Every structure is written in structure tokens, then in C-alpha cells.
Amino acid sequence: MEQTYGEVNQLGGVFVNGRPLPNAIRLRIVELAQLGIRPCDISRQLRVSHGCVSKILARYNETGSILPGAIGGSKPRVTTPNVVKHIRDYKQGDPGIFAWEIRDRLLADGVCDKYNVPSVSSISRILRNKIGNLSQPGGAYDAGSGGCKQPAPQPTLPYNHIYQYPYPGAAPSAGTKMGSHPGAPVSAAHVSLPRSWPSAHSVSNILGIRTFMEQSGALAGTDGSAYPPKLEDWPSVNRTTFPAAGQGVGALDKSAAEADIKYPQPPPGLSAVSTFLSPCAYPSSNQAVYGGPGGSYLSPAHHHWQTPGNPLAHHHGPGVAIYGGDPAPTAAFKHPTREAVDRKQASSPGGKTPADSLAATIHGLSAPASSS
DNA sequence: CTCGTCACGGTTGAC
């Protein structure tokens, strides 16, 4: 089953039910939007349902991230042994303490932060169930028992970044912990809070970024693996027919193209997409379908899945790359966003700039999905 | 014609 085949939507686009769109497409959606292309046109061009386009753009505007949310897993437990222990301590210290006071103290003492502090009702439950009558210390937990030592290294943390909460505070504290994934290098980077960037305009801030990009461009290659393998890319996408530019961003885009691992290959007949999809060399085992050419850079492949490396490291690349020109395929579109696009392009000779900027922007993202 | 929203069927991963 590795090869889950993708399905084709009404627009002729390929997707995998239940799975996020490849990052390349997500990125492209945002880029196009930045260029001023209307969502409906983006939908048609990329062959992604407008609901999806709307969702991705909305999320981007809200969080600054193009990445999908963390899939699967359980929510982090808030009432860790450590928290329970503290609650118990507070209660013992002051039997008359109110749950809300305990809550405040947990925050004040740094036991929890505002994102993982238990609700008042949870605290009440803890007092009732786990601690029993505080008065009687023996309750459920042995205080001294250090059993609970702090095993819970801020459970939240990991999640935080995963979920990409705009969690400013977290980061810091978290710092220590994030390393959750063993395999994964901790790319500090992803910790970045999406929020921090200037939202929309960051994108527009092209110039600055551009520069940045260039530099990074080079880098891109280096890290290549950055994206969690999971996130995929459709090579094809990259090339979408954007009238825009054909220019070769060549190399870069490759990176962009990371292959998505799980994406299934489109059925042969499939439109444009399939074209690019040449099944590349990937070991199919994980990879699938969409993956194309990217292979090259995917090299390490497989398990790499798990290593989230830094998120979009390559983004740089991608952003730019995107427009690689492939002639035909897309041409198929109905009528390519006529004016909008044209106009846009025209207007900016440089063309892709915006995109670039975006890429840069994206940079900050964290890669939630990668979850371990 | 656009676009926000949501039910639906699906996948994932922690527990």
C-alpha cells in the first residue's frame, strides 16, 4: 500500500484523500495570492478546490505558515505528574487555596505557561480525584515519591511547535526541550513563530527578502532535506504553467520539489500532473507518487521522513523556483487567469519577485507536520 | 461568479 493512488478532483487535480497537499502546491497557492491572483483563479490553475485554497490562504494569513497542521497524535496532557505534584504542594501549603489561585501559581512559578496550564475545572478535578482531600496527604500521590519527577518535560512544548501556536513564550522555555525527535536535528529554526513575521507584508517586502533569498539560495542546496519528508511536493506543481516565468530558476526549484512521500502517483492518464511525475527514482517504498524528479535531492530518502529537519529549508528554493516553465501542461487550463496574471506579470518585470519574497517568508515556518 | 463554510470520508499518530 505504499502506493496510495491519488484521486482526481473535479478540476483535474490530483490529491490524496486525507493527506495534505504537497508543500509545493501550498506554497504556490500563497505565492499566487501574493501576486494578486484571485483565489478562484488559483484554484483553477493549480487544480485545487477553492475550499482548499481558501483554507490555506486563511491559515497563511492567520499564522503566517503554509504548512498543514499536525496530523494525528494526541493532545499533550496538561496534567502531568509534575503539575499534579505542584498542585498538591500548593494545596498542602494552603488548604484553602482556590483552584484559580493554583492556576495562577502554576503560571507564576513557571510550572506551566499559558498554553498548557490546566483549566480551573481540571485543577478541581485533580484536587478531587488525584489528590483527594488534600488535607490528607497521602492521597493518590505520594508527594515525596518523586515518581513523578519531572518526567514531563514540558510536554507541551513539543506540541507547541508542532501546532504552531503563535506561541511566543513557549519558544524560549521550550528551547531546551524541543529536541524531541531524536533523529531530527533540531532545527531551531522551526521554532520560529509564524506569527512573528510580518504577516502579509513580509511578503511584499520583496526587496529585502530578495536579497536574503539570494543568499540563501545557495544554501538551499545544502540543507536540502529540510522539509520533512512528509510534506511533499509535487514537482509538477512547481512548474506550473505560470506564464510568468519560465526562467529558470532551475536549480533551485529542484529543491522545491521535494518529493512528497506519500503522494501516490497519479494514474497514468492523468493530466498534466502526471507528466511531470515521472516516477522517479525514488524508492517507492515511501514515496510515492507525486514525487518526481525530486529524487535527486531526496537522496537520503526514506526514513528521512522522520527527520524533520528544518522545515522549509529549501524553501528558498522553492519559492523561487516555482515557476519553472514547463510548457504545456498547464496550458490546458481553461483560460488562464487571463488578465490577472498577465497583468501582474507585466507589471513586474522582474516577475517573480513576490514569489521570492514569499519563499523567504516561509522560511520561518515550522514544520509541524513532521511530527516525529 | 466568488468565496466562506461545513459535512464527509479519509489518514495519522499518541495513548
Added chain:
DNA sequence: AGGTCAACCGTGACG
């Protein structure tokens, strides 16, 4: 090892 559950996904349809 396998099941449960809750999170997320994109599509498609409605308004």
C-alpha cells in the same frame, strides 16, 4: 500488536 480517539486533510456542495 492492535484498537481507540482526536486531531488534521481536501473535496464538494451550499448559500
